[in-house]
Amino acid sequence: MIILPLYIVHVFCFLNKDFRENSAREKPLISELLGEVGGRLPSFTGRLEEFIVVPDRSTLPYFILTLTTGLFMVYWVYTLTKDSNQRFESHSILENEIITAFKQILSRTMNNFHPLHYLYLVFPSLFIPSVPK
16 A cells, blocks of 8 residues: 555656656757757758756656655646647657648659659669679
């Protein structure tokens, strides 16, 4: 009976730490991606400020407050849910903007292709001579 609450607290601690670390690791990648897309498509409006970074919440006070007042766990669940929902929502917005930008870049690139380029993309072996063994 005592194992279940300890397990739940362990999961909450892991989620606090994991959400924060993942968002910190993703920020440079998304920054570089937005810069590249913005460089190729000047009308691109994606901004790094739209990307939500999960706040650094120390687990120790949450754990102590949960032990002293069991109701604090309700707030802890609320913060975990709110942080993850905001993060996923910001990801969804940025992903849609990036996909739209990729489609625009690809359509511009494909409009400049000669029909033989399509053949090369689909059947590269037709254009690369085979080496005799």
